[in-house]
Amino acid sequence: MAKSPSFACQSCGAVYNRWRGKCEACGGWNTVAEEAASHPMVGPSSMRPSRAKGRVFPLEGLSGETKDAPRIRTGNGEFDRVAGGGLVPGSVILLGGDPGIGKSTLLIQVSAALARSGHRVAYISGEEAVAQVRLRAERLGLASAPVELAAETNVEDIVATLGSGAPPRLAVIDSIQTMWTETVESAPGTVSQVRGSAQALIRFAKQHGTSIILVGHVTKDGQIAGPRVVEHMVDCVASFEGDAGHHFRILRASKNRFGPTDEIGVFEMTDRGLAEVPNPSELFLAGRDLASPGTAVFAGMEGTRPLLVEIQALVAPSPLGTPRRAVVGWDPARLSMVLAVLEAHGGVRLGQHDVYLNVAGGLRIQEPAADLAAAAALVSSLTGTPLPTDGAYFGEIGLSGAVRPVTQIGARIKEAQKLGFARAIGPPPPGEAAPPAALAHVADLVARIASGGGGKR
Incomplete structure (x- = not known):
């Protein structure tokens, strides 16, 4: 009996039984295409007769001896930090990013550092020729590193090559969208090919203990292209x-x-490649204008790392009926909420003003603890009052105007003090006496800035 054709969205991987002009899952137009069914895998597992009953396997309790996953340090401290302390044998990392952002540069540096420490490293490029990869390595001064290069896109050939001899400690596949497997009858880059190729490479990693880094293309909105199931597999x-x-x-x-x-992990793009930034707070605050109103220093947390960045705001009267609201590096919906709270509970009239907010340095902030710093920068710009140069702000603002506590206050204060900030201006610690610079309500912030104190009583 012939199988009915299958149609899949090439952006999100949603599957339909007929063609559609618009994908109902992601809303993309003309992204649904027909894909052929995969061939059955040929091998010992497919030759065995099907069993009517499954096998019984032992179950274990929650208690027992546990060991931390072994780590292999690559020699790149910022990369190892993001990976959790180093590469875990048999793990698979999916790395995405905009074209030209530096993914290949970072991975060739990581590969060279690991290869120079005595490990076998393979770099498989599906987009560039071997000569192009060599030219990049020469520009970075890494041509002498014993990295094994190849330009190949067939997954079966790649798996056979990596499995010959001692399995490599690290294998880089650049990129997964260019790979294709013989078990799927569709063009490279389609949902079925990306899923099938990733599955074959992940199976090899788990069987041989090789750490694999898969490079993935991104869509217009910054999401990794291809089926979302790949992100769950890695x-x-x-x-x-x-x-x-x-x-x-x-x-x-x-x-x-x-x-x-x-x-x-923070890197700086230089003429010699990507340089690690061990103290990003100092770098993000370099060149700060201390006497300018509308700037506030935010003491944030990115994972386990405390980070200080400058938030800049500009509030100006608007000649338009609908004022502009522009934000770079922060959630626009969060900005709208802070503006509404300032107007409703702080008495700050911003309805006839254009508002521009920017996170200096190109960093994107995702945690709500930046609410207080953004509010301080907005009020400072509106009133023309510079904020104190020795104060760092953090705190979440609720819809009632209350400044709510945030996590890891101690780490934020310690990082601020290390860079010379004498006061941490934020919510009072729960269950403790409020320090002089503590703020309980957004109205207190407005009153202090309007009086010229910024964060002082």
């Missing part, structure tokens, strides 16, 4: 972020089975 999903106008690059982990999520 052990770690990381994104390489940055702006062409800034020389900073952020490696951020959104999923990690062997380490903390939302951990970041």
Whole structure:
């Protein structure tokens, strides 16, 4: 009996039984295409007769001896931080990022550092020729590193080559969208090919203990292209972020089975490649205008790392009937909420003003603890009052105007003090006496800035 054709969205992987002009899952137009069914896998498992009953396997309790996953340090401290302390044998990392952001540069540096420590490392490129990869290595001064290169896209050939001899400690596949497997009858880059190729490579990693890094393309909205199931199959999903106008690059982990999520590594793009930034707070605050109103220092947390960044705001009278609201590096919906709270509970009239908010350095902030710093910068710009230069702000603002406590206050204060900030201006610690710089309500913040004290009583 012939199988009915299958149609899959090439953006999100949603499957339909007939063609559709618009994908109902992701809303994309003309992204649904017909895909052929996969061939059955040929091998010992397919030759065995099917069993009517499953086999019984032993069950274990929650108590028992546990060991931390072994780690292999690559020699790149920022990369190891995001990975959770190093590469875990048999783990698979999916790395996404915009074109030209520096993914290949980062991975060739990581591969060279690990190869120079005596491990076998293979770099498989499906987009560039071997000569192009060599030219990049020469520009970075890494041509002498014993990295094994190849330009290949057939997954079966790649698995056979990596399995010959001692399995490599690290294998880089650049990129997964260019790979194809003979078990799927569709073009490279389709949902079925990406899923089938990733499954074959993950199976090899688990069987041979090889750490594999899969490079993934991204869509227009910054999401990794291809089926979402690939992100569930891998052990770690990381994104390489940055702006062409800034020389900073952020490696951020959104999923990690062997380490903390939302951990970041900071790099600086130089003429010799990506340089690690061990103290990103000092770098993000470099060149700050201390006497200018509308700037506030935010003491944030990215994963386990405390980070200080400058939030800049500009509030100006608007000649338009609908004032502009522009934000870079922060959630626009969060800005709208802070503006509404300032107007409703702080007495700050911003309805006839254009509002611009920017996170300096190209970093994107995701935690709500930046509410207080953004509010302080907005009020400072509106009143023309500079904030105190020795104060760092953090705190979440509720819809009632209350400043709510945030996590890891101690780490934020310690990082601020290390960089010379004498006072941490935020919510009072729960169950403790409020320090002089503590704020309980957004109206207190407005009153202090309007009186010229910024964060002082």
